[in-house]
Amino acid sequence: MSTSAAVAPIFPxxxxxxQGFAGQIGMLRQLAPExxxxxxxxxxxxxxxxxxxxxxxxxxxxxxxxHCGQCTTACHFFQATGExxxxxxxxxxxxxxxxxxxxxxxxxxYKLITRPVKLKDxxxxxxxxxxxxxxxxxxxxxxxxxxxxxxLVHHLRSALVAAELVxxxxxxxxxxxxxxGTIFGASADTLMNMINTxxxxxxxxxxxxxxxxxxxxxxxxxxxxxxxxxxxxTARIMNHLGVDWTMCSDGFESANFGLxxxxxxxxxxxxxxITTAAQRxxxxxxxxxxxxxxxxxxxxxPMIKGGSLPFDxxxxxxxxxxxxxxxxxxxxxxxxxITYHDPCKTGRRGGAFDQPxxxxxxxxxxxxxxxxxxxxNWCCGGGAGIFLLERATRLRDESFKIKIKQVxxxxxxxxxxxxxxxxxxxxxxxxxxxxxxxxxxxxELVADxxxxxxxxxxxxxxxxxGVTA
Amino acid sequence: xxxxxxxxxxxxxxxxxxxxxxxxxxxxxxLVLTRGGDLSRPRDAFGNYKGYRTVFSRAWPxxxxxxxxxxxxxxxxxxxxxxxxxxxxxxxHIEFIQSLTGASWPALPNAAGVAIGIVxxxxxxxxxxxxLTNPSIYxxxxxxxxxWILVAAPLITGLMAFAHLGPRYETMxxxxxxxxxxxxxxxxxxxxxxxxWFVFSRAQSGLTYAHKGVQI
Numbered sequence: 001m002s003t004s005a006a007v008a009p010i011f012p013x014x015x016x017x018x019q020g021f022a023g024q025i026g027m028l029r030q031l032a033p034e035x036x037x038x039x040x041x042x043x044x045x046x047x048x049x050x051x052x053x054x055x056x057x058x059x060x061x062x063x064x065x066x067h068c069g070q071c072t073t074a075c076h077f078f079q080a081t082g083e084x085x086x087x088x089x090x091x092x093x094x095x096x097x098x099x100x101x102x103x104x105x106x107x108x109x110y111k112l113i114t115r116p117v118k119l120k121d122x123x124x125x126x127x128x129x130x131x132x133x134x135x136x137x138x139x140x141x142x143x144x145x146x147x148x149x150x151x152l153v154h155h156l157r158s159a160l161v162a163a164e165l166v167x168x169x170x171x172x173x174x175x176x177x178x179x180x181g182t183i184f185g186a187s188a189d190t191l192m193n194m195i196n197t198x199x200x201x202x203x204x205x206x207x208x209x210x211x212x213x214x215x216x217x218x219x220x221x222x223x224x225x226x227x228x229x230x231x232x233x234t235a236r237i238m239n240h241l242g243v244d245w246t247m248c249s250d251g252f253e254s255a256n257f258g259l260x261x262x263x264x265x266x267x268x269x270x271x272x273x274i275t276t277a278a279q280r281x282x283x284x285x286x287x288x289x290x291x292x293x294x295x296x297x298x299x300x301x302p303m304i305k306g307g308s309l310p311f312d313x314x315x316x317x318x319x320x321x322x323x324x325x326x327x328x329x330x331x332x333x334x335x336x337x338i339t340y341h342d343p344c345k346t347g348r349r350g351g352a353f354d355q356p357x358x359x360x361x362x363x364x365x366x367x368x369x370x371x372x373x374x375x376x377n378w379c380c381g382g383g384a385g386i387f388l389l390e391r392a393t394r395l396r397d398e399s400f401k402i403k404i405k406q407v408x409x410x411x412x413x414x415x416x417x418x419x420x421x422x423x424x425x426x427x428x429x430x431x432x433x434x435x436x437x438x439x440x441x442x443x444e445l446v447a448d449x450x451x452x453x454x455x456x457x458x459x460x461x462x463x464x465x466g467v468t469a
Numbered sequence: 470x471x472x473x474x475x476x477x478x479x480x481x482x483x484x485x486x487x488x489x490x491x492x493x494x495x496x497x498x499x500l501v502l503t504r505g506g507d508l509s510r511p512r513d514a515f516g517n518y519k520g521y522r523t524v525f526s527r528a529w530p531x532x533x534x535x536x537x538x539x540x541x542x543x544x545x546x547x548x549x550x551x552x553x554x555x556x557x558x559x560x561x562h563i564e565f566i567q568s569l570t571g572a573s574w575p576a577l578p579n580a581a582g583v584a585i586g587i588v589x590x591x592x593x594x595x596x597x598x599x600x601l602t603n604p605s606i607y608x609x610x611x612x613x614x615x616x617w618i619l620v621a622a623p624l625i626t627g628l629m630a631f632a633h634l635g636p637r638y639e640t641m642x643x644x645x646x647x648x649x650x651x652x653x654x655x656x657x658x659x660x661x662x663x664x665x666w667f668v669f670s671r672a673q674s675g676l677t678y679a680h681k682g683v684q685i
């Protein structure tokens with residue numbers, strides 16, 4: 001069940017993974033579907049989507065903005081460029097106009113005094129809600145009205161899906177996941193091949209399609225098509241813990257391009273296949289792979305009746321943290337000073353702060369917090385699909401400089417992340433800036449530090465028998 | 470009917486009617502909309518209640534944003550408090566409120582009233598100066614400027630009437646009351662409504678985040 005460290009590695013390094021993805025992303029632009037509807041219909045569909053998605057919550061936020069400017073400097077994209085159009089409050093201007101004309105209590109008046117929305121307005125919006133907003137929510141932390149701009153931006157993305165205005169790379173992947181159920185071609189066969197490779201080469205078993213299991217584990221396309229080390233690390237940890245686990249060939253993909261693009265029909269199709277599989281096998285715990293937005297897609301999605309599902313949904317870092325706190329992870333100490341970058345979707349917008357830190361503590365890490373850390377952490381600039389957008393390269397590169405400064409201030413040699421998107425963006429930024437830091441994934445770090453005595457007979461110091469997953 | 474009689478009579482009364490009716494209309498128009506429920510399981514069973522703290526905690530920005538928000542926060546606080554004190558603290562206003570409601574309380578000394586009125590006006594000027602000199606930060610629209618003018622006007626005319634500057638006192642007082650009437654009429658249609666929305670807006674976000682175990 002565990003493996004010897006002497007096996008020669010066969011999977012690429014993450015730097016190679018990152019380079020490989022850059023090539024694949026380049027090809028996506030040619031695969032993007034062309035608009036099929038007339039301009040008028042596209043505008044109408046966008047407006048109808050916003051009308052349908054505007055509840056009292058959205059309305060209050062749209063009504064509350066006083067243009068006080070506080071959010072502006074909280075946004076990494078404004079901070080990095082100083083360009084007015086990237087101010088968070090500008091990102092919801094068009095939403096407010098549509099709301100005032102169609103939904104608000106003075107709509108008859110605003111229909112008289114405001115311009116009707118044209119396709120050109122929506123085309124201009126594309127850059128504001130895809131390229132320059134990672135829905136990280138940092139602006140909400142400073143807004144005196146507490147406006148949750150990120151969730152408003154998400155509705156705008158849905159409107160642009162209806163208007164066939166999703167940026168090419170995201171549109172291509174959304175179409176692929178919708179029609180073929182794969183991302184970058186990562187199908188159930190890909191999963192099976194990867195499982196076989198890991199078994200044959202490393203002697204590590206990954207249970208697939210067990211009829212019942214306590215723990216259902218998800219993977220992600222990044223791991224399946226390139227970074228085999230990610231899935232290998234996950235398997236080593238699960239086997240080390242001795243949990244009754246499985247992967248399911250009809251629900252293994254964490255990444256949800258429905259949520260990323262704003263296509264909520266795809267979101268539902270994708271998330272339901274996972275929750276259905278988990279119920280079928282009688283899982284008690286569903287472990288979401290290190291794929292930031294999969295957390296809000298599953299665990300925190302307001303449309304999934306989490307309260308009545310018979311299983312818990314936890315993010316990988318949360319799962320590892322629980323195990324570490326229960327003393328079930330036997331880990332060797334880690335050298336050098338370490339810091340941790342909270343992905344927006346699991347940190348500020350997910351609340352999984354303590355668990356990844358507990359894991360690092362279990363490795364006796366010389367841990368140091370980022371300045372402006374935890375709830376106030378700066379986004380790395382690659383979230384919410386932005387890493388995939390070639391057009392957003394400048395925005396990503398400029399905002400990543402904030403991240404470099406923030407990490408450098410800690411004096412840490414290694415920055416640990418727990419999100420494939422963050423990791424790809426960190427890696428690209430590291431190479432581009434010849435940055436002397438090491439970027440590590442939490443799950444792979446844990447796997448590298450496992451002590452291969454089964455944890456079911458844990459050391460007396462941290463023994464807590466009876467703790468279940 | 471003199472200008473002062475018009476200002477004190479139909480002008481201010483109609484303005485108050487529009488203020489109240491318009492505010493109720495705008496509040497109801499929003500609050501009657503359906504509220505999307507969050508079906509996901511909260512991080513801890515009673516965690517959501519903690520979200521209401523945001524209504525109060527957001528009264529002052531987190532130290533994380535000290536440098537960026539210092540000017541705006543301090544000047545805005547000066548403006549809001551100074552204006553509030555002037556509105557409820559000087560003799561003429563108390564008499565007006567008494568004529569409407571019957572309630573009355575001791576007034577500030579005149580000199581203090583003038584001083585605080587000047588603080589309010591200067592802080593309002595400081596806010597517009599910053600808005601005008603940092604266009605990329607503020608994203609201002611026509612409504613922002615109209616609101617500023619309609620808030621500044623009662624302060625300026627009130628101080629002028631008090632100091633017996635400009636036209637004769639009765640005319641100046643009438644102008645002052647008319648500017649207040651204009652501001653009342655503008656209130657329900659403008660960002661001045663933030664004085665009510667802030668409670669709802671902060672509470673909503675506080676709850677959304679508390680649901681996930683995050684204190685904002």
